[in-house]
Amino acid sequence: FFYYMITPMLNGKAILKELSSLLNIQENFYQNTRQILVAPLRQFSQVMSLVFDITAPNFSSTKKVHSEFIASNYDLCCRLQPQWLVPEREIPIYSQLAQRCQVHFENQLNLEQFQQRSFFFQNYAHIGLFSVNATHQIVKFNLSNDYLKTLENPSATLIAYFINSNNKLQVANKVTFNGLSCSNFIQPFELYQQQKLNFLHFQSNANYCLVYLAKKLSTQExxxxxxxxxxxxxxxxxxxxxxxxxxxxxxxxxxxxxxxxxxxxxxxxxxxxxxxxxxxxxxxxxxxxxxxxxxxxxxxxxxxxxxxxxxxxxxxxxxxxxxxxxxxxxxxxxxxxxxxxxxxxxxxxxxxxxxxxxxxxxxxxx
Ligand SMILES: [Zn+2]
CATH class of the missing domain: 3.30.40.10 (Zinc/RING finger domain, C3HC4 (zinc finger))
Known part of the structure; x- marks a missing residue:
């Protein structure tokens, strides 16, 4: 039950820029990988696959295979939401990148129970897990254009779970999303109100706020x-x-x-x-x-x-x-x-x- 916690969330492009700078390579290196050494190239594709949950070539593959993988996925990753998968073993460059992006390792939280917690929604994509406290009760997150497009569909919505440190759902007394105030809601809280803003203000004793892109299930479903x-x-x-x-x-x-x-x-x-x-x-x-x-x-x-x-x-x-x-x-x-x-x-x-x-x-x- 290990998971990464993201707060605040950087977009894909900003993360790849940080990674390039950590590896001392030019930001647009992927357009011409010939002058790059094989070691940073392998590290780049390995970390890229962990951040964005895409399958990378075997670490020991040739330089050509890695550069082709990066070249064909770079633009896609700029648009993807980071997933920050947990590696099987410690990868120093990955830990450094997580630190730079203010991603904290969290080993107490069991998110699996929230993967499909509600009978009214089907979770579609993980937007982020945010650490909150009594004085910092606001959550801001970036939504990629793909997600904004998905949210134009009336059956798509954003939902939030408020969770305390004992992995229990916590009731939020009052939630303001994009300036709209709601109370007496069911959990998870449905966020999206057909607006493009993406911040959430609430009153709760929760320690974490977990946000998903979800599909509203029909009565028939x-x-x-x-x-x-x-x-x-x-x-x-x-x-x-x-x-x-x-x-x-x-x-x-x-x-x-x-x-x-x-x-x-x-x-x-x-x-x-x-x-x-x-x-x-x-x-x-x-x-x-x-x-x-x-x-x-x-x-x-x-x-x-x-x-x-x-x-x-x-x-x-x-x-x-x-x-x-x-x-x-x-x-x-x-x-x-x-x-x-x-x-x-x-x-x-x-x-x-x-x-x-x-x-x-x-x-x-x-
Ligand atoms: Zn009855």
């Missing part, structure tokens, strides 16, 4: 994640679901496990209890005991995005994302084309189906 888990249902409905391809998990309908398995007709509502719209993505908390009504994932996400607590809005039970599952019976009925209210007992009966048919008929008359 989030639902697809939930479909990877077993779908929940109750014993009474199980027999109707044997034809489905679902991986089912049975949940008791009562708090006590010794429930009566008496089969009775149950009316299932396929409407959102909040908006009365037809359910699209029926979900439930693993703690919920109601099977005739379920949550709509859209409503759940709206609640989370508004900074409200992750609870079931039908029964109030806690329902963070790890407790959220697809409701098997509602999902099955929706897939079979049912809507409104459906009675499930020995069979499945659409309530109000006749009325719907009549409406369709009257439409045909017109």
């Amino acid at each position: 989030i639902f697809n994640q939930l479909l990877q888990k077993p779908l929940l249902t109750t014993e009474a409905f199980h027999k109707h679901l044997t034809q489905s391809q679902f991986k089912i998990q049975i949940v008791s309908t009562s708090e006590e496990d010794d429930e009566e398995l008496e089969l009775q007709n149950e009316t299932i509502s396929l409407q959102s209890v909040l908006t009365l719209k037809k359910l699209q993505f029926p979900v439930r908390s693993s703690l919920c005991r109601h099977f005739n009504k379920v949550m709509e994932l859209e409503d759940y996400l709206a609640q989370i995005r508004a900074g409200k607590q992750a609870t079931c809005h039908i029964c109030g039970k806690p329902s963070d994302f790890s407790q959220l599952f697809v409701d098997a019976m509602s999902y099955y009925l929706l897939q079979k084309g049912y809507s409104g209210s459906v009675v499930v007992g020995e069979g499945i009966e659409q309530l109000g189906k006749e009325d719907l048919d009549k409406e369709e008929e009257s439409e045909n008359v017109w």
Whole structure:
């Protein structure tokens, strides 16, 4: 769990300029590498590959191979965000460069847990890890043109995690990004507000601020994640679901496990209890005991995005994302084309189906 910490961040071009000067070679040497000795050339390509996470030729390769590698990647690296990979062994010139670029070695922080921490975003690129403290609560970073272009896409965003020295996510009380103030946000905090500025001001006890370029997941994509888990249902409905391809998990309908398995007709509502719209993505908390009504994932996400607590809005039970599952019976009925209210007992009966048919008929008359 070693990682490099970057603060402040230099752009690729500035880093390569520092490296050239450390190796005592001209800044534009790569256009004509004949007058350069093989040793600095090898060091240059080795360090370049570590800073920018690109595969370099073997260190013992010929001078020609190294100079071709540098010539073909130099311009690209000027535009890339530095990654500062951790080398397997100490490389003095790399350490010196890191020092010059104010990159500090950090061995306490476990970033892997944040690589894919959120269910609402997919991390796309690491922008930087910044050290912060009570008096220095501002973060500034450079975004390459490639990243700015990516951010023009409405599904792209910047997100920030605030982390304390125990590797725990830290709640920031108030965050100002590009002059826009926000509070009551979910973590990670979504930064990008369609502006080109790139500084972040916040109030927090956090020790670090971790910034990613990320993709905002659509409701469908989030639902697809939930479909990877077993779908929940109750014993009474199980027999109707044997034809489905679902991986089912049975949940008791009562708090006590010794429930009566008496089969009775149950009316299932396929409407959102909040908006009365037809359910699209029926979900439930693993703690919920109601099977005739379920949550709509859209409503759940709206609640989370508004900074409200992750609870079931039908029964109030806690329902963070790890407790959220697809409701098997509602999902099955929706897939079979049912809507409104459906009675499930020995069979499945659409309530109000006749009325719907009549409406369709009257439409045909017109
Ligand atoms: Zn509930």
